[in-house]
Amino acid sequence: MSKSNAVMNGRTFLAKLDDEEKIIKLRADGYNKLLQTDDSRLTEDVRTDINAVIGEVNLLLKGKLKQFRGLCERNVNKSPGGEPIPLDTDLEGFWDITFPLIDKVKEKFSKLDVRKTKQWAIIEEYDPNDVNNRPRIIDDRLKQLQPQQNKSKIPVxxxxxxxxxxxxxxxxxxxxxxxxxxxxxxxxxx
Incomplete structure (x- = not known):
């Protein structure tokens, strides 16, 4: 994100933050309105999942993003107010920590979108990078590689x-x- 040649400062981060906040707020508002409807397909589980993502957005807005906004404003205004003025590199580091949280929330909204298009059916998630979650497919080639067990009870x-x-x-x-x-x-x- 911040590894470009352009110098990122408080102003550029404030603009990025405004854009990202607008996106997740709109998504949260849309799903909040959906919760207000009497759609019978919205089971208690679906409502819980939607509320969890909206709650995560609210925590993010009132926590990390608010903190980051304050750091950016102090960087722009250069007003010490008793605390050190964050450097541009400080803001880059904080953004590198904060942006994945924003991205994670947007990903959760995308998953809700997929469920919505599938009439709120539960979607099996498969992570190809999770070794413990991979489906086990044993074909003839793998069976040949597996050690053969001695089926006789008589020791050699x-x-x-x-x-x-x-x-x-x-x-x-x-x-x-x-x-x-x-x-x-x-x-x-x-």
């Missing part, structure tokens, strides 16, 4: 282990038959 043993197991079983049988309970330790040969 190595020949050295078989020899050791036999030796241990023989010694246990011999120990059970005799009264001598000496302890012997067996180690597999390498």
């Amino acid at each position: 043993t190595k020949p050295a282990n078989d020899h050791l197991k036999k030796l241990i079983q023989e010694k246990r049988k011999a120990a059970a038959n005799t009264a001598n309970h000496d302890i012997e330790i067996f180690v597999a040969q390498k």
